[in-house]
Amino acid sequence: MEFKSDTDTEVLVQLVEYIMVKKNLPLVEAVQVALHQVIGAYAIAIIDKRDPRQIIAARKQSPLVVGIGKDEFFLGSDASPIIDYTDKVVYLEDGNIAVIRLDEGLKVISILGKEQELKVKTVDIDLGQIEKGGYEHFMLKEIFEQPECLMNCMRGRINVEGNHVTLSAMIDYRQQLLGAKRIVIVACGTSWHAGLIAGQLFESLCRIPCEVEYASEFRYRNPVVTKDDVVIAISQSGETADTLAAIQLAKEQGAFIFGICNAIGSSIPRATNTGTYIHVGPEIGVASTKAFTGQVTVLSMLALCLAAERKTISEDLYKQMVKELTQIPDKMEQALKTNEQIEHLAPIFTYAKNCLYLGRGYNYPLALEGALKLKEISYIHAEGYPAAEMKHGPIALIDSEMPVFVIATRDRLYEKVISNIQEVRARGGRVTALVTEGDTQIQKFADHVITLPDTPECFQPLIASIPLQLLAYHIAVCKGKDVDRPRNLAKSVTVE
Helix, strand or coil: CCCCCCCHHHHHHHHHHHHHHHHCCCHHHHHHHHHHHCCCCEEEEEEECCEEEEEEEEEECCCCEEEECCCCEEEECCCCCCCCCCCEEEECCCCEEEEEECCCEEEEEECCCCEECCCEEECCCCHHHHCCCCCCCHHHHHHHCHHHHHHHHHECCECCCCCCECCHHHHHCHHHHHCCCEEEEEECHHHHHHHHHHHHHHHHHHCCCEEEEEHHHHCCCCCCCCCCEEEEEEECCCCCHHHHHHHHHHHHCCCEEEEEECCCCCHHHHHCCEEEECCCCCCCCCCCCHHHHHHHHHHHHHHHHHHHHHCCCCHHHHHHHHHHHHCHHHHHHHHHCCHHHHHHHHHHHCCCCEEEEEECCCHHHHHHHHHHHHHHHHCCEEEEEEHHHHHHCHHHHCCCCCEEEEECCCCCCHHHHHHHHHHHHHCCCEEEEEEECCCCCHHHCCCEEEEECCCCHHHHHHHHHHHHHHHHHHHHHHCCCCCCCCCCCCCCCCCC
C-alpha cells in the first residue's frame, strides 16, 4: 500500500482495498470486515472505479441520509441539500450500511450483513426556506424569519384563546416528567445558552432543581445520574456528537431523556424517550439565530406545562404568562425595526479587538450568546459576563477602546444594572445599552441606546436576542467577513 496523505479517511480506504485483495472479497463484504476493525465516528461513501454503478455507504455516530429519486440516489449529512431533487429519504441507523446499485436500487444491511427494513421518510421542507429570498445572507433572512418561526413553534401547542399550553410529551409521559426530582440539561454552544435560560425557568416556575451542563464535559465527568432525573438534550441539528454521547450515558444510568431539536428524523429524536421539535424550518447560516429563539420558546412552554401540572404557580399567573408568550412574535417584529439603527452603528465597532457583554438574571445567558455571535462571524474576541461579577476581574480591562454592550431591560435587577453601567462609564468605557421602551434613565449614562418593547423578564431574552444578532451580523458585514460560512466552523458538530 502506498499512502498519499495523512488523513484517517485514506487509512480506511486503503484498509478496504487491502481486505478486498487479500481475501478476494466483493466491496460490500470488504467494507463490513474493515468497519469491524476501526474505532471512532464515521459517515462514509465508497465507490470502486472498477464497478462505478455501485456505492457503499455506512455511518457510526455521524449523520448520513440517503435520498431516493427516480433512477438516482443522493447522499448527504441531512435532507436540506437533497430536497431540491427528492423528498424521499432514508435516515441510516448507527452501524448500518447502505448498498446502492443503479440496476438494483437501495438495500440496507447491518454491519453483520443482515438485511434491515427500508424505512423511507417523506421530508416536508419548503424549498423557499432554503433559499435566500432576496436577503443578502441566510443569516439575515433567518433573523427576520423569527416572528413567523415562533408562531409555527407555538401553533397547535397553545390554544386559540392563548391561555393554555398542550405538549404531547406531557400527555404521554406525564408520570415521568412530573416525577422528576432533578432536571439536567445537556447541550453545546448556543443550545447551552438556551439551556441556561431554561434552567432558571424550571427552578423559578416549577421549583425543580436544574443543572445545565456542557455535553462535552458531562460525558467525561462520571456524573451522578439517577432514575429520578429527567435529562433534557438540546441540539439544533439533532446530530451533535457530544450531546448524543451524553444521552447514551444518561440512559445507561436510568434517566428519562427528553430531546429538543429542529431536524426531524435526526439521531437525537431517535435516541431519546420523548421530546419536542422546535419547528423553525431549516437553518442554513452557521451562526444559530432562529434555532436559539425556537429552543427557548419550546423550553418556556415545557416549563409552563410542568408548573401548571405541579401547581407551583397560580392559574392566573399561568394564563398570563402563556398570553405573554403568544405576544412574543409581535414584539419581535418591533425589535426588528432596530435593524436600520444597528446597521448605522455597526461601523463604529469594526475597530474593536475585544468586546464585553453584560447581563443579569435571565439576560446573563443572553450576554454569553451575544458574545458568541460576535466571535463566530466577525472574529472579534468577545466575552459575556454576569454584570455583578465585572468588578471581580474584567473591570480591569475596561477603557475607551473596549465596547461594552449591556442588556439593561427593565426587570427586578434594573437598578443593579444601572449601577454596573455607571462603574463602566467611570472607567472610560463606551456603553451600548439595550433598554425597555420609555426608559429615560439609562440614556444619561449610555453612549448608544437600543429600545425594545416591554416584556416579562423571563421572556426578555427572546426579544433582546434580535438586536444582538443584528449587531453581530452588521459588524461582520462591515468587516467583509463570510457571514454564512465563518472560518473553521460547521453547522453540525458531528465529531468530538
